[in-house]
Amino acid sequence: MASTAAVVRARLWDGPTRIVHWSLVILIVLAWWSAENDKMDWHRWSGYGVLGLIAFRLIWGFAGSGSARFASFVRGPAATLAYARTLPSRAHADTPGHNPLGAWSVVAIIAAVAAQVVTGLFAVDVDGIESGPLSDRVSFDTGRLLAKWHHWSFWVLEALVVVHIAAIAFYLTYKRSNLIGPMVTGRRDFAADPGLKFAPLWRAVLVAAVAAALTGWVMKGLRLH
Ligand code: HEM
Numbered sequence: 001m002a003s004t005a006a007v008v009r010a011r012l013w014d015g016p017t018r019i020v021h022w023s024l025v026i027l028i029v030l031a032w033w034s035a036e037n038d039k040m041d042w043h044r045w046s047g048y049g050v051l052g053l054i055a056f057r058l059i060w061g062f063a064g065s066g067s068a069r070f071a072s073f074v075r076g077p078a079a080t081l082a083y084a085r086t087l088p089s090r091a092h093a094d095t096p097g098h099n100p101l102g103a104w105s106v107v108a109i110i111a112a113v114a115a116q117v118v119t120g121l122f123a124v125d126v127d128g129i130e131s132g133p134l135s136d137r138v139s140f141d142t143g144r145l146l147a148k149w150h151h152w153s154f155w156v157l158e159a160l161v162v163v164h165i166a167a168i169a170f171y172l173t174y175k176r177s178n179l180i181g182p183m184v185t186g187r188r189d190f191a192a193d194p195g196l197k198f199a200p201l202w203r204a205v206l207v208a209a210v211a212a213a214l215t216g217w218v219m220k221g222l223r224l225h
């Protein structure tokens with residue numbers, strides 16, 4: 001039976017989660033483009049931007065609003081399997097946040113982005129000219145190995161992003177559920193207000209300051225001055 005019960009328009013995603021998402025998309029594309037076109041200064045700057053965003057998102061996953069917290073969407077195998085069985089049904093679930101299956105793809109994408117950034121920080125190119133700020137902490141050979149992992153993790157990230165976009169297209173066309181709108185506006189129609197709790201602005205500012213400080217420290221090669 002198709003769901004006709006969507007009656008309440010309520011907040012789902014907070015501002016920080018949405019800003020982080022769309023900024024990640026822009027900066028990851030910029031990081032890829034700059035690497036492909038040998039603009040390594042741009043590459044490092046966009047990479048540092050991604051580092052700051054992912055640091056923010058990781059902390060926000062514990063200290064942020066209801067729908068952004070990992071504990072609110074990461075579920076065990078039984079719940080994930082039970083949800084997966086409902087996929088062929090065209091009725092869309094009324095989950096106030098990531099569904100149990102989508103949650104694992106979110107965890108995988110965040111982990112892949114983190115791996116991409118961390119390997120980049122230690123990477124060094126074949127003639128030692130281009131390097132990440134932590135490459136002097138490891139031997140040249142280790143830096144080269146991490147540069148290889150940096151290439152491979154980008155394939156993984158690309159594959160996950162393809163699956164991510166395919167899943168969103170599946171929800172849009174097969175399940176007639178637009179997930180993109182809420183990721184832009186923050187609001188969605190529900191059968192009943194899910195009553196999510198939202199973190200105050202000061203907490204987002206505090207977490208952003210911590211993420212920026214951590215990023216600055218990494219950019220300086222983990223040195224204080
Ligand atoms: C580099 C490309 C992308 C990356 C790394 C990425 C990453 C993510 C992450 C980490 C989340 C979880 C949000 C959170 O809880 O913080 C997410 C959710 C989402 N993304 Fe993306 N994304 C990318 C591209 C896109 C594109 C191009 C679209 C639009 C077509 C899109 C639409 C969405 C939507 C609608 C959600 C919410 C899904 C839901 O309702 O559960 N993403 N994405």
Ligand code: HEM
Pocket residue numbers: 028031032035036043044046047048050051113116117118119120121122123124125126130131132133147148150151154
């Ligand atoms: C999401 C973030 C990032 C993405 C998507 C990304 C992607 C890439 C890609 C695709 C390449 C290969 C270019 C090619 O030769 O075809 C590359 C190379 C490189 N990246 Fe990143 N990168 C990211 C973050 C970083 C960061 C944070 C750093 C360090 C500050 C970094 C440092 C490097 C270096 C030094 C190379 C050259 C390695 C070599 O020539 O073998 N990257 N990156």
